[in-house]
Amino acid sequence: MIRSQVKTLVDQCFQQGVEQGLWSDAAANLYNVEVPRHGGQGDFSTNFAMVLAGKEKRNPREIAGQLVDLLNQDEDLLDKVEIAGPGFVNLFLKPSVWSTVLAPISEQGRAFGLSDVGKGKKVMVEFVSANPTGPLSVGHGRNAILGDTIARLLKATGHDVTREYYFNDAGRQMRVLADSLKARYLEKLGLENEFPEDGYQGGYINEIAQGMINEAGDSFKDVEDQTLFRKRAQDAIFADIDTTLKRIGIAFDSYYNEHTLYEEGMIEDVVAELRKKDLVYEQDEATWFKTSEFGMEQDRVIIKNTGEPTYRLPDIAYHREKFRRGFDWMINVFGADHIATVPDVLAGIEALGLDKSKVHVVLYQFVTLLRDGKQVKMSTRKATFVTVDELVDEVGVDALRFFFLMRKPDSQLEFDLELATAQSQENPVYYVQYAHARLCSIERMAIEKGVALPVLAETDLSPLQEEEEYQLLKTLASYPALVADAATDLAPHRIIFFLMELSGNFHSFYNKHKVVTEDQQLTVARLCLCQGVKAVLANGLDLVGVAAPEKM
């Protein structure tokens, strides 16, 4: 926005300097224009002279002086230019420039902040992907919110996004699940049963068993085939997962069942292709993949001596399928405990001659749940986990999403239930939402007092001259670039930090200055500013899936 105007200006001066023989073009695209951290260092600052000095072994302050002369030809943007420190050139904008940010916000409305930096790139975000063995737990919650928000960000920046859920309803885990259900079923009928040693102990199994009894009594008691029980468990649990996801605002574009890979022969196909490249061999009745040829310490089994593939093989086949479906960028959201599987799959992709740089794994660290100040130990089997549903019951969807996004994926996330529930008033999500509600309240008040909401194009913005007003305008102006960066860096937490900053700017402004006053000119100008802040807050909140309430 305004920053890019300034960047363009500096670029033009750079070019002029090249044409005038002041310097070579060695530093093209290497310098930057950024917002300095401290006050008094201008609205923007460039390291131009120092970068160039490094390239040409000259005195940076001398180059800075030449750049300043060129910049001083500008009449529209700049108020003054200074050389500072080791050779920074600090640019001070004409104050009136800042209010120009309000026009695009007003014109674009909900679309302000969106961009086409993705250029329609076809991207798949695969996330959650939990097998249907139980309700979604806290870890899945972080996965779900992270994946969903990354998808939202990419969509907002012009990517063609597909959200996919990959799951597997076969395999050992599901067999144990079926056995667990059957045992509970028999148990409830008062019949002899044997609960599997490593069975799933969650109460949800009992509920499913009870449902079967309510429906059909004991008619399943002699069924030997486990398929029935597996299907009952899977259907019930999947429906449950789906309900939870809907509840936290998440919908998938497609679901992919591992079965498909078998049914359509893609598993054998991958093995055949690897074999053709002499990358597999048989040993101890198992089939091995030469991962050692791709920088790994040892080879890995892809087909067990039982004839059953290990998880690697379908994972590789699945990724090949993603490539075949034409995705340019494949993002997987995995918990840190899956780190070990990543190199194998990447090796497989490489082995198949595909471009592994198109696959990006977002690894998020664990969520530590604190209850009564103590860490809650969680285990899916023992059902000592806290579910996403329970969390939502306690803190609500908005707080859940906000909290899960407050930390970058790389950081462990501490979720203190007491803090999130008992002190919900101090919850940062309210800080942001409250700012939005206040803005709505101001508009209501203005209308009540007979002040019509202004039309920006007809409003003189020159009365906006307070420091707090400039601060708000500057923050607003930084929004579009922030969204673009957060998206391409897969860093949703930056949106959260932006929202807190903008809200903070607004609360400060609000406490120091009154919007609706006797001064007509000032009132309408400030109402325009408020409309801009409100719109950007709403857009940002929408981007992370948090509500923007009009009243609190």
Next chain:
RNA sequence: GCGCCAAUAGCUCAGCUGGAUAGAGCAACGGCCUUCUAAGCCGUAGGUCGCAGGUUCGAAUCCUGCUUGGCGCACCA
């Protein structure tokens, strides 16, 4: 033993991919409601950016080596 992630204020964490004097929220202390929502604001205090080297005009940020914590290292997923 090997791999990945982290280490920044008392606590929880940012730090825009190498910039100038280190940032926020809680917690602590002191102030601000007859005025558009006090779920808010203002001020004070709080730091050897885990340790040691290296790279350069310049390092919390990049490289190497250590230390501590978390997660992994299956013919489980």
